[in-house]
Amino acid sequence: MYENEKMSFLKKFINSTYNFKSYNYFISEKLSKAVLYLLLLAFVSSGFMVLKEGFSFNKEFSKMKTILNEEMPSFTLDNDELIIDSEMPIIYEEDNTIFVIDTSNKLDITSLDKYNRGVFIGKNELISKESSTKFTTIKYSSLELKNSLTSEYVSRIINTFGNIFIIIGLVLIFIFLIIGKLISVFAIMPLAALVIASILNKKLSYSNLIKISAYALTVPILLKTFLKLVGITIPVFFILYYGIGIVYLIFALKNIHLDVNESLEPIN
Structure with a gap:
């Protein structure tokens, strides 16, 4: 029933949030498609978060320049x-x-x-x-520092290279966000899925557990992005993040029908 079906990114996104039977379709696909889905989702999510950080950094940077150039008295950093x-x-x-x-x-x-x-x-x-x-x-x-640092020197550096530093910082944040999601889908979530599958007596390959994990992370990633954009901070959020992901793993694995998927060939 799955071989002739095709799902767009948007349809996969929607189905992964509520339609646990669709996880049968997800594991019928090639692993590369699940990883591509996660990368696209991570790219969009991280992009929004980096844009927000960019506006915030630029605002703080502008304030800092004003303070350094117009309000802050001269200083020297010497001998630590x-x-x-x-x-x-x-x-x-x-x-x-x-x-x-x-x-x-x-x-x-x-x-x-x-x-x-x-x-x-x-x-x-x-x-x-x-x-x-x-x-x-x-x-x-x-x-x-080998030499003393003065306010005049810092002001020149900030005015000349400040925007470059911000761009480099945002690029690094973006890269680390993507890497974090890849670690989650290749290591943390599949291990949790392996335990759950064992309890439910569902024998699935590790690659299939990775596929399920990629889609089970949709809601946690969406929630994290929303909280970041509205400026809400939840202590030890990673517990909630992976907790929601594990709940999705449980319902997804309960709806996986091995008698169907064992005979499926990956969709090209």
Whole structure:
């Protein structure tokens, strides 16, 4: 019944979200088609997320340029310590985002607690807050600077190469998002599917488990993209992500009919 059928990407996308009988069709296809589906889905999903990050990075970058060029006092980073010839602390606030500079140790990272995003620049480190659970810390000592760093030099570098750095960063984010999804579909999800198939007494090849996993990830990927676009952060989201994927694996495997699929030839 499947040999003469063809499904477009959109039809596969829709069916994978609710029609568990369609998973019989999915495993009748070649493995390459399942991987291509996942790559297309990952490409679209990651593209939206990278665009959002791009707008966010550009907005923050513009603010940083304004602060460096017009508002921030001159500074020097020497011997792994930041020296600023100005009264401390210096605080900028806008739209639930805070930018704190304090080399006097009067304030610390707790200054960011009430804000969704922010940056704390201290005497020995820089801490960036991207969300309530995501922080990035850069110790000045890790930079291993051979010469002192001045505000004038940083301003020239940012004005000249800032946009290039953003583009490189976004490309790297995109690549890592794609790689993460490939790891999920080739390693994590098939192992879970293998356990579920064993419990349900369904003997399927590992390649078929990969095919099922590719389509079972549709809803988790869709949910992750939606949450990212609307700016909602869920702690330990990966548990929910793979939890939903495993639920789809269970229902998909329950609807797989081995007596049908064992005799099927892959669709070209």
